[in-house]
Amino acid sequence: MSITLAASPGSLPDIKMLSLFGCGALLLRGAGCTVNDLLDHDIDSKVERTKLRPVASGLLTPFQGLSFLGCQLLLGLGILLQLNNYSRVLGASSLLLVFSYPLMKRLTFWPQAYLGLTFNWGALLGWAAVKGDLDPTVVLPLYVSGVFWTLVYDTIYAHQDKEDDLKVGVKSTALRFGDLTKNWVSGFGIICINSLAISGFNADIGVHFLLLLWTGWPFYPFLMAAAGQLAWQIWAVDLSNRADCNRKFVSNKWFGAIIFTGILFGKMTS
Numbered sequence: 001m002s003i004t005l006a007a008s009p010g011s012l013p014d015i016k017m018l019s020l021f022g023c024g025a026l027l028l029r030g031a032g033c034t035v036n037d038l039l040d041h042d043i044d045s046k047v048e049r050t051k052l053r054p055v056a057s058g059l060l061t062p063f064q065g066l067s068f069l070g071c072q073l074l075l076g077l078g079i080l081l082q083l084n085n086y087s088r089v090l091g092a093s094s095l096l097l098v099f100s101y102p103l104m105k106r107l108t109f110w111p112q113a114y115l116g117l118t119f120n121w122g123a124l125l126g127w128a129a130v131k132g133d134l135d136p137t138v139v140l141p142l143y144v145s146g147v148f149w150t151l152v153y154d155t156i157y158a159h160q161d162k163e164d165d166l167k168v169g170v171k172s173t174a175l176r177f178g179d180l181t182k183n184w185v186s187g188f189g190i191i192c193i194n195s196l197a198i199s200g201f202n203a204d205i206g207v208h209f210l211l212l213l214w215t216g217w218p219f220y221p222f223l224m225a226a227a228g229q230l231a232w233q234i235w236a237v238d239l240s241n242r243a244d245c246n247r248k249f250v251s252n253k254w255f256g257a258i259i260f261t262g263i264l265f266g267k268m269t270s
Contacts, residue, residue, distance in 0.1 A: 001256075002126030004263045005138060005203045009270045017129055021122065024079040024091075028098065031072040032118065036102040036257065038065045047164040049242070087129040094121040105165075109176035112154040113147065120146030137202040145195035149255070151188040152230065155181060157249040160242040168182045174239075185234050205266030218269055222262025229255050 003021060004013040014053045037044065037055045044056035054060040060068075080091045089146055097118040104111035123143040151173065158174035159181070160167075165172055177184045233251060238244040 001260055001263055002123045002142060003130055004260065004267055005142065005199070005205070006130035007165055009204070010268055012268070013264070014130060017126075017204045020079050020082060020265055021126060021129070024076060025122065027072050027076040027079065028094070029119070031076065031241045032098045032101065034065060034072060035099055037060055037202055037270060038069070039102040043168050043170060046168050047161055049160055049164070050121055052092050081128045082127070084132050090128050091121075091125050092186075094125070097121065103172040105172060107171075109171040109173065110173060112151050112158065112173045116147035116150030119150055135202075138199055140266065141195040141199035141202065145192045148188040148192040148195065149230075152185045152192065152234070153249050153252045154164075155185050156233065156239070156245050159239045159245045181239055182234055182237075189227075189230045189234060193223065193230070196226075197222055200263065200266060203267075205263065205270045211222055219262045220265030222258050222265070226255050226258040226262070229258060 003017050007013040037053050040050075041053070041055040041062070042052035055065050057063060058264045066095040080158065084172050097114070101111070101114055104114040108114070120143055123146050124134060124139050127139045140183050155177065158172040162172065162174045164197060165175060173184070174181065197219055197220070200223065229251070233248045233255075237248040
């Protein structure tokens with residue numbers, strides 16, 4: 001999303017940069033999962049949904065996990081070194097979030113917020129990789145929207161494990177919000193959509209729609225469609241049903257795809 005927002009008006013985003021970031025996201029998020037599995041293997045072995053993870057189940061030893069983590073980070077470094085110096089520093093600074101996130105569920109009822117700060121670092125990094133600097137009026141609302149989107153989908157996700165989390169003694173927003181979860185995530189969803197609208201407006205996409213001058217496929221109709229998808233998730237999810245929580249969580253791929261498409265068409269017609 002950030003790379004596409006940074007593209008020149010009327011142009012497609014940089015395909016090479018999209019490819020680098022696709023690989024980088026796979027590697028770095030994978031590294032985060034590896035760190036999480038290593039630090040939480042004692043907890044994962046007591047949770048129904050996670051007890052078969054490689055380290056928790058004994059399929060891999062912690063040393064093998066660390067070796068795999070080293071490979072992930074080395075490949076990620078190779079991608080980072082292909083970016084400009086500003087992006088290298090910005091990208092490397094995300095490692096503190098990546099490595100500390102797994103500890104948050106032991107310390108706070110808001111690990112989902114910390115995950116949001118971690119997972120959405122690309123909102124800053126993508127723009128910097130294309131432009132060589134940051135435009136706070138565009139990237140900060142985009143980053144905020146990602147953080148609150150994460151709070152929506154990961155709180156729904158966390159409801160799968162709330163009984164096990166209580167037994168083990170770890171924390172989550174699912175436990176913090178309880179029966180008021182839908183109220184909380186509805187508020188988070190509103191902030192997410194409004195922040196996306198601000199980011200798009202400041203990036204000069206979809207402005208023609210606001211002026212009622214239809215020129216193609218601007219950003220805001222897609223944003224409204226994405227808002228509907230997010231509202232459907234929140235309204236329809238059965239928080240007492242693990243399978244349904246997982247289905248709604250997975251459906252966020254469509255939310256992301258709609259937003260990306262809206263940014264793409266909005267940028268090309270701006």
